[in-house]
């Protein structure tokens with residue numbers, strides 16, 4: 001299996017983390033979005049959308065969309081819980097991640113960490129912060145009396161949302177008033193096989 005990604009991108013790191021937690025062997029092929037590597041002909045032939053991550057399976061199928069790939073990786077493991085209701089709850093959180101959380105928390109981080117908060121994006125950045133805090137508030141309320149987002153164990157819902165939440169500080173978010181989120185982050189970091197995203201300074 002091959003995974004094309006940027007380890008500092010939460011969408012890509014969530015695959016790396018899942019492979020590590022589930023002990024799935026793979027070749028990691030680094031792609032630099034800042035150098036336009038997702039837009040060259042070679043990459044566009046693999047994913048016409050021009051985005052990472054992508055996964056090429058052992059039988060040469062090209063998979064796109066990080067949360068769909070997590071589903072592919074987690075089938076048959078505890079990270080994809082049994083039962084129609086639990087599975088639907090996992091999907092609810094994953095859709096929330098892609099439509100509400102990632103477009104604010106990850107984009108604020110991109111503007112700050114990758115682009116250095118340029119003047120022309122400051123207004124947009126403030127709007128992303130506001131929307132991001134709304135998403136974090138919702139997670140905080142849900143996690144007040146829970147160890148993980150769905151059921152008693154860690155699922156791919158947690159992995160999806162962990163990816164950008166645990167580095168939200170790099171986007172200017174202050175998690176000090178989110179104790180339940182901070183406990184949840186620790187719960188994930190303590191899982192056997194956990195692998196950290198390398199520090200942003202090493203980018």
Ligand SMILES: N[C@@H](CCC(=O)N[C@@H](CS)C(=O)NCC(=O)O)C(=O)O
Pocket residue numbers: 009010011012033038039050051052053064065066067098
């Ligand atoms: N919905 C996609 C989003 C992927 C995405 O936004 N990828 C970014 C990196 S985090 C990317 O490839 N950006 C490069 C570009 O759009 O040119 C997923 O979850 O996989």
